[in-house]
Amino acid sequence: MNELTLEDIAKLVGVHRSTVSRVINGSPKVSPEVRERVLKAIRETGYQPNAAARTLASQRSWMIGLVLPRSVSVFFTDPYFPQLTQGIAFGCNNHDYTLCLFLVGNKEDEEKILPRLSRRGMLDGILIQSGTPDDILIDQLNASSIPSAMIGRPNEPEGLSYIDVDNVRAAELATDHLINIGYHRIATITGPKGSTVTADRIEGYQKALKKSGRSIEKALIAQGDFSEVSGYNAMKVLLAKQPDAVFAASDIMAAGAIRAVKEVGLKIPEDIAFVGFDDIPLGTLTTVSLTTIRQPILKFGVRAVELLIDLIENGTTPPQQIIMDAELIIRDSCGAKKLGMS
Amino acid sequence: MNELTLEDIAKLVGVHRSTVSRVINGSPKVSPEVRERVLKAIRETGYQPNAAARTLASQRSWMIGLVLPRSVSVFFTDPYFPQLTQGIAFGCNNHDYTLCLFLVGNKEDEEKILPRLSRRGMLDGILIQSGTPDDILIDQLNASSIPSAMIGRPNEPEGLSYIDVDNVRAAELATDHLINIGYHRIATITGPKGSTVTADRIEGYQKALKKSGRSIEKALIAQGDFSEVSGYNAMKVLLAKQPDAVFAASDIMAAGAIRAVKEVGLKIPEDIAFVGFDDIPLGTLTTVSLTTIRQPILKFGVRAVELLIDLIENGTTPPQQIIMDAELIIRDSCGAKKLGMS
């Protein structure tokens, strides 16, 4: 339908290719009269510059990649990643970049994806989810020359640019809250071992306990993997230790844990109080509304894109780190409201 | 790190650029001896062909776009779309295509996205979610010359290629099941008005009722919008009409409806039986395991990619339609097991 080139438009208007190019790229060195004529021709013909030719000549593709490693694909049912992806997509929309999505499904994909990522001239930069135990891709990526930023603090953050939520502070916030309300046996359900998120949230939890002069009871720390079932199972174990409050490292796990609590006939928050993490809409699926730590996931994605674009345009040295704050949202599951303490 | 060109490799090996190109593209017209030498040089240097140059010269980018219209973004918390996206991503991995994701966030995006999509030389083909009421983008896209396939039957499917699940048949299956077990007042909670999915599932529901000689009671059809809350609200309305079974057009809505049923102290399936739709993992979030229609969402995504690739490689005429089957998964919420009828 539309196989016009710059040259065609130029001929149509009676100017040189270069001039049309200037108009398209918003160069100021074009007289208003000529600019108008060119724009008119472009409008009337519906001309669209060829992306590949542009990329080849300018060495800029205006595309960025988002890589979600294999460990993530499993969690794709957790609303966190879809929402993050959405935030990143919106960030791209804002800045007129195109988003390429790379989901690693299996071992085989993992090997094939790196060459795809580093095809020169294809991506201006790469965003990659990190902080998970299998950070092989990340090392390889950083060895390449393409600008890249990590989402979530990597295991070895030296010299890398990344964006993250202050998980230590956030977990501390949640635990502080439970302490302040007056709970004594505060348990926690953690994420999978080895990830920085998990480590940070445990650190915040312990920091709050210590701050209030309490000892850490290992038996009150149960491991999950961010899935609903893992929360359910972790809670089963915790119930034997009789906690009066639980800080779950994700809302989904909190939902599972709450299911386990209800099954044995206990009430929330009367018998066991809950604070979750994420503030995902699913909160309504649990019969009691969940007190939680709200992560600005969407904004997080948008900022990640901005970080990457900054890296692309201004170079990657020195590396940049962005740490965003999370916020405590008090609802019913922690019991604060009933105590008149909200 | 790696700014080599074809020419460099050619010089290194002592052959012409063309020969190296042939090796890379797997042409048979290269002697085994030369091929080996070229491959060796490529291996040793870590050479990667420049994607933009390739695209420009060959008019093929090996990239496809996935467009999720605005109405979808709202639903992105529903696991359906993330899973679909995942399926499509895997399909791309399988065939060495790169996936570009276009999420429409607002009215403004909607206008900016079409030019981005139709940038020539950028995408080999486009997959777009359709069947929603605001199919403006779809019309515009089909007016362009770029190969495209719809996901979900469009409102006006003439001349278009699309892939869909047989929603009529699937809803009929669900309703038949409830009828066979012996329920009499079978209600349904539908998706949003105007979408083809909604229309099809209602049609299947009614078809099953008619087939068994029953009349359609309008009051037993309540509208939702695929969200949990809408299921909850719809059920509130339906409760007054005293149904003994409900077919919900999505699992998420079923979850909401179940919440409403429990709130008034009724039991599932004893007082009200349920069949959902989708078979998403969240089924475990409802306390009773949900009988549902399983959609092969992941496979659906993979097939969609294959359809599009076929279109790209073999032309778009005649348009192709793929209709996939769904399957009834019997669990506890329909009561069949208790009746020994599974």
Add this chain to the structure above:
DNA sequence: TTGTGTCGTGAGAGCGCTCTCATATCTCGG
């Protein structure tokens, strides 16, 4: 020997842009 065919390789013209540099035109102070 000559002609016909096959096979591997080289040559070179694009693909449709961007960007630097040269050139033409205009402005204005002295």
Add this chain to the structure above:
DNA sequence: CCGAGATATGAGAGCGCTCTCACGACACAA
């Protein structure tokens, strides 16, 4: 009226590939 400086436009060399065509080398039948 001239020349310096600013400004608008044209010219043309790439960007790094693909692909068609031409050509030399060799095999084999007549």
